Amino acid sequence: MSDDNGHTLTAKDFRTDQEVRWCPGCGDYAILAAMQSFMPELGIARENTVFVSGIGCAARFPYYMNTYGMHSIHGRAPAIATGLATTRPDLSVWVVTGDGDALSIGGNHLIHALRRNINFKILLFNNRIYGLTKGQYSPTSELGKVTKSTPMGSLDWPFNPISLAIGAEATFVGRAIDTDKKGMTEVLRAAAEHRGSAFVEIFQNCPIFNDDAFEFVRDDKEGVNRIALHHGEPITWGADGEKALRQLPDGTIEVCAASEDGVLVHDSSHTEPSLAFALSRVTQGTHGGTPVGVFRNVERAVYDDLMAEQLRVAEKKRGKGDLAKLLHSGETWVVS
Amino acid sequence: MSDDNGHTLTAKDFRTDQEVRWCPGCGDYAILAAMQSFMPELGIARENTVFVSGIGCAARFPYYMNTYGMHSIHGRAPAIATGLATTRPDLSVWVVTGDGDALSIGGNHLIHALRRNINFKILLFNNRIYGLTKGQYSPTSELGKVTKSTPMGSLDWPFNPISLAIGAEATFVGRAIDTDKKGMTEVLRAAAEHRGSAFVEIFQNCPIFNDDAFEFVRDDKEGVNRIALHHGEPITWGADGEKALRQLPDGTIEVCAASEDGVLVHDSSHTEPSLAFALSRVTQGTHGGTPVGVFRNVERAVYDDLMAEQLRVAEKKRGKGDLAKLLHSGETWVVS
Amino acid sequence: MGIKPVEQLSQVIVRFAGDSGDGMQLTGSQFTSEAALLGNDISTLPDFPAEIRAPAGSLPGVSGFQLHFADHDILTPGDAPNVLVAMNPAALKTNLADLPKGGTLIVDADAFTDRNLQKAGYAQSPLEDGSLDEYQLHPVPLTTLTVGALKDVEGVTPREAERSKNMFSLGLMSWLYGRSIDPTIAFLEEKFAAKRPEIYQANVKALQAGYAFGETTESFAVTYEVKPAKLTPGRYRNITGNQALSLGLVASSRLSGLPLFLGAYPITPASSILEELADYKEFGVRTFQAEDEIAAAGAAVGAAFGGALAITTSAGPGVVLKAETVGLAIMLELPLVICDIQRAGPSTGMPTKPEQGDLLMVLYGRNSESPVPVVAARSPSDCFDAAIEACRIALKYRTPVYLLSDAYLANGSEPWLLPELETLPDLTPTFATEPNAGDEFLPYLRDEQTLARPWAVPGTPGLEHRIGGLEKADRTGNISYDPDNHDLMTRLRAQKVAGIASDIPELEVDDPDGDAKVLVLGWGGTYGPVAAAARRVRERGKPVAHAHLRHLNPLPRNTGDVLRRYEKVLVPEMNLGQLLQLVRAQFLVDAAGYNQVRGVPLRAAELADAIEALVDSE
Amino acid sequence: MGIKPVEQLSQVIVRFAGDSGDGMQLTGSQFTSEAALLGNDISTLPDFPAEIRAPAGSLPGVSGFQLHFADHDILTPGDAPNVLVAMNPAALKTNLADLPKGGTLIVDADAFTDRNLQKAGYAQSPLEDGSLDEYQLHPVPLTTLTVGALKDVEGVTPREAERSKNMFSLGLMSWLYGRSIDPTIAFLEEKFAAKRPEIYQANVKALQAGYAFGETTESFAVTYEVKPAKLTPGRYRNITGNQALSLGLVASSRLSGLPLFLGAYPITPASSILEELADYKEFGVRTFQAEDEIAAAGAAVGAAFGGALAITTSAGPGVVLKAETVGLAIMLELPLVICDIQRAGPSTGMPTKPEQGDLLMVLYGRNSESPVPVVAARSPSDCFDAAIEACRIALKYRTPVYLLSDAYLANGSEPWLLPELETLPDLTPTFATEPNAGDEFLPYLRDEQTLARPWAVPGTPGLEHRIGGLEKADRTGNISYDPDNHDLMTRLRAQKVAGIASDIPELEVDDPDGDAKVLVLGWGGTYGPVAAAARRVRERGKPVAHAHLRHLNPLPRNTGDVLRRYEKVLVPEMNLGQLLQLVRAQFLVDAAGYNQVRGVPLRAAELADAIEALVDSE
């Protein structure tokens, strides 16, 4: 597809000359490749695309995307991107972050960006570990995890990033898997099309410090563990599509046979986030399946647009700002 | 009731000699009074009780409680209380915070304390405004709010503190109203009995900068707006208890007649938070009623207890730490 | 009751003090307007109560406003008032100590009730126990008189009527000093006439009644006149520091042609900059009230990357949180102005009180060698120029710049000679638009003169590049761990900032006769009292030189020469000696400090004595 | 192939360099153990690659470990190696520049494949193009030899066999320097024998094969011996700075009788303190991995309020975030130790590299006047004592204390003479248990001597009180906005910290003959190279004095006297002159700086030349 300047872009155009410095086998490679393949589809010129990241292995990402980019400081990428996106609505802004970067030190910026619905896309590479600092547990590590900093096991109940994002009023929430290029591209596409903040959790394998954390869905050849969410379709899965999800009167979700009554039809555009939230509680451990795809995708006024609109209205009402007049406003007097 | 030292305590024992410095009519007075009346009931000696706050009008609270107390820095009270609670499991620790303090600058500490389930109680005085800094909008202010810092109206979609807390894996979530001493006491009692983090949002009127923000439930003489949640009871309300809540198959909640089928029976102890989350979306604006009481109250391992347990286990396995042995551990050699 | 004699005064200092709810700030600023319009030079100092509205009548609830007006140019709001207007016992209690014996004291006699006396901690009424004998006491039943004057105004509640007593006192003071109340009537009209005509009426009536009371009462035998001052001709406007700073930022946006982006989180005494700027949307100003100070600074860095004029504002406890982000901006070499409206600390300290405690913090409060220019404003109106200068340096050198003001400048006001737009500097930056090394773009190839790197904003085709907080290779900006490169880059960053010395004016010394042996060196918000003190010393026939720093980093290139020219150097500061440490270290000059950390502006009289003692010593 | 001649050496510096996956850190530390057990004095310097594991064979992926061992006491890991073991072309490329001409160079010839050469940027093999002619080159087919030696070990994959080549090289080096491989065998047994016996076997076989290869090959004609050093008698252990610091904290907990609480957020190079301490749970140590550095510091303040020995650890980019919380602790006057393991900056900088860039930050990086004591460690083992000293000051004076270490001390190691427990100080604090003013408890009533306020912990009946970040009235601790009180409290806080000068040792000067004209003044982690440089200068017959600061605030009370005793003062630092600024400002001494900001330790040889030049000048 050609970009807004008429250039035909390919994945190669999005590669930089920097040597990629992740460990062999790191899931980040697959995400990078998927992203580079996907970008041309957007038809946005490279110079109008910006990747902003924090610190972490994941946060190296911008160095490898031949667009504008900033590898900023730990946890602050959503804040930085907020300033960029609100002043430059012409840009396509992407935030790349890790589970530590986004949910530990950066948790507050993340939830505020989501509630504000700032127009950028947040890709959270979740490997359930601190990779860059060599293997301490993260806010998504499972309870009891033995890591360098928790020799007897971690004590903190983990965040469910999808639940957290929905609780923080996110308008777009999705999940993808590093090795699932097709699924990831679908989610990325929907995220890119969404005006406002889009939050995408990507399960990412860290073979060095937390190998196989997501093996159940990464390598789900038989398709027995991935529950693909598609808007408007019944939520079913299993080798033969025989399993399905259904909601109980107590608000929770149970597994049933696809043939049974009351199978949930996925509605990612429902204004009320309750069902998306309930779906976020469906996990491999509790339900024997893991939803991937778009949980929630609703329209809501976008912070940046509202701001631009206020500027327009103010100018319309008061006229374009006149500096001389401004300085002379209020009570003035002349000394001669 | 007498405390653990056998003293009989009254509300008066919990007053300090400091002049209370809130504006006339501020909702904080009622909360303070309710709290001072409630404390004796707990039977905890004053010296074993600590109030920790951040900065804001609400955060002045500790000065007026004749217990140990710390008026700390903006947003950090949950972090500070974490250190206190984990090292001193013998204390009853309370965090008092405002909507700006807890949800703006302190949002990250709040959600992390909740997921960790640290053993302290968080009282969030929500007046939907920054009181102390004289009237800027807060993260709970409604969209479009005109304040000093938003002359044309605020642009950010607000947090729903209850939804956010549930999304952050909170084990106890409640809501009370400053003027409703009885209801507040009930929630405080349940919070105090809960081992782990208890999060209580208290609607608080700021007559100076955001008067009447909660008038619909504060002054709900006819009982038409407050939906009182009681565990194990059907969720009904209205002047004659004629209205009720019911869940739709799409996960959302609708209002129905109390006499209809399928009226929700409140189950605050359900391990799955989905229904509590759905209830958090019931608001005056959307449903014509506002739930108050305990949304969620479940048991989960408490960070502080787990930590104490690890210390016990380590000591049991390795023996009480012997400093000389520790220093001499590893390979040593003698120079003579 | 004929016309009373008029006594000429060259200057008067009036302080209004009352309960937070008594409208003292409004009274003071209206009296200020009247004085300004009359052509006096003026200087004001509001004194807010502690940040929470304390209960009515209590000591912590007292709010004050001091105005100094004169027939000559003045430098400070004055150390001590000549006239104190106290609306209740608490106001009297907290302010009396500042009134010199013999001073004029006007009190609302009605407010001296038992309850109010008790709240203020008076065992008996000071109006009756003779304790005020040494003052010219005027107990006026302000409340009764006001309520009486308003009895015919319809639609006004008794409480509202009572609350108009501030206008009564303003009327009385206007009469006493021969000021016209017309500007205040005009002000009241604009403020209330449309929305609440009855309040408008009540206020005007009270104002007029106060004026008339002055004319008729026996209590005041003379009135006073303070002639207009001979100020530089031109159009003036009364302005506070935070207003001037905000206007300076808007002006910089226009002068640079860049849209202004402000990331801020409310905090006393900086909040009003956010509030001011939020109201300039027709200037394309974007204000972002962030979730905290870190996000505020971060968003500003993002905006700077996108090509905006990026600003973040706060006070000490918030500025400290921005340090990591400023460190990033230093590494990214992007323009950013961080405004620190200093307040008394440490920690939360005394939020409404001024201090100069943050100088060393802004210079050094970041990990590792992270040099940054620092600019400080000297007076309320000077905040305008200081803001433009901070923006100029930031944009030209692609660097974060700290702009220091304080709680006193922020809220204090003075007449501001409005600048001609043409005299303001052109701040237009050059954005990179094409490769700068063959057909390559090197984001860290520096301008030879300024050492600034190119600013290539997203949207510019062909210049796509990535920057970040890791050490970067010279020229290419790629990540580098090379030891020599790090040493080089560290020195380059330092040199870039140090080099600004050649782009700022030399330090000017005010040494009228050139015979001074003592130099007083000040910076920032103490300009007024320091200059006033120097003036007093000279009036006593003693020579003293005075110099004042706008640039704290780098220091003007002649600073060392200037300091070494004098036998003694005194550095007055509202801290424990921060500039002092800098000049001693840089120039090995045995300068001494004059340090007060009282949360109130330095007092010129005390400082003058200290200077004189130094001049006299040996 | 009889017994080869043995040459005596007084010291050797060996550097192992290879790919991140080559196990160079393990090889180096095992060789260190062997040297230590043999009684040599040792000093080591690991050099980690950039923080991400770069692709195998790439330049950024090179990991190094340098060991200096000697028959006398040594001070540094050495400027330049005598022997370089390079496991691949990238390792050769990045390290060769440091090897002096004539040095011994051992390379794995098998690794010089086309692919690897290309990754390292070699156009042709340096083994063949004569470019290494000036070195004593030993190309050994390490991989082939290792794989060959292991062909009989069952259960080992080819990859695992290959990866044992580090043990082969260790065996070879052990033979070359006459070290016994028994300790390494014991280590391997403990590490692998139970879990993976085949790996244990493979490693031991490789080790032995390397040793045997040395004996048999023609390649090496002589072996070397480095005799044991004459060290202070006692029991030793090899220790890194972060280990020693951790142990110092645990010891302080025992010595004070207070439970240790650590609030930390992972960051290079501080993380390993958190990891160490997490493993001492049987000592009652609580480690809290917080959501960020602010929470980590905040939790520590909460723990301190509750009566714990509260610690927070980080590196510059994280320490900067703790500043606001430290300001609170200063106001609360509660004990807290903030460990800053300095790394190269600014911003993210070079995370694994050392620097001394944070001194001014920890001193001044907070809003307003917020004085705080600062203690710095001088060597890896000294981190133990420095930690105890920091805890002592914090507990006794109820104040936050910064403890400075750096990336070099953190990971470098040296033998540590284990202290006798009885020689360690008693740190037991006195908690307030009853009213201190009649039947009132005044939380800010100070100890006359230390000016410390009482520490009354929750749970103490009758002492309930509230503290906070607002300015507090003297003695009572109530909120106060009184100007004179603020001035007083500001000065009291400053005096409390300044007064610690009477409680720390005087600055000792090493001036053996008392005839030096030049003083070299160092601080912190540069002790080794600075002392070594001074020694070298003296060996050249030139007198020079050397003093080293453990306490950076307050400075020892005799510091000014010491400095003024010398004609010239040189201050070597790994920054642009931070201590230099302090001593110039405080003592007006025209000291000069020797500054390198290269992210690597100062080199003693270069520094010695600079000192000598200064001694010789004039």
Ligand SMILES: Cc1ncc(C[n+]2csc(CCOP(=O)(O)OP(=O)(O)O)c2C)c(N)n1
């Ligand atoms: C202020 C600050 N604190 C801590 C660090 C150290 N640090 C760098 S990355 C990281 C965590 C990385 O984890 P995550 O975000 O999950 O990324 P990953 O490496 O796993 O991709 C930490 C703690 C830092 N660079 N800056």
Ligand SMILES: Cc1ncc(C[n+]2csc(CCOP(=O)(O)OP(=O)(O)O)c2C)c(N)n1
């Ligand atoms: C680091 C820091 N930033 C900002 C402030 C200023 N500040 C004090 S309280 C407050 C907000 C208070 O709002 P809220 O928490 O809702 O409390 P309320 O006053 O409404 O009870 C702010 C912004 C501060 N004290 N410290």
Ligand code: SF4
């Ligand atoms: S440490 Fe883990 S996340 Fe980081 S680059 Fe290596 S494999 Fe990837």
Ligand code: SF4
């Ligand atoms: S400003 Fe509002 S919240 Fe604060 S004390 Fe006054 S009424 Fe209460």
Ligand SMILES: [Mg+2]
């Ligand atoms: Mg991670």
Ligand SMILES: [Mg+2]
């Ligand atoms: Mg509030």
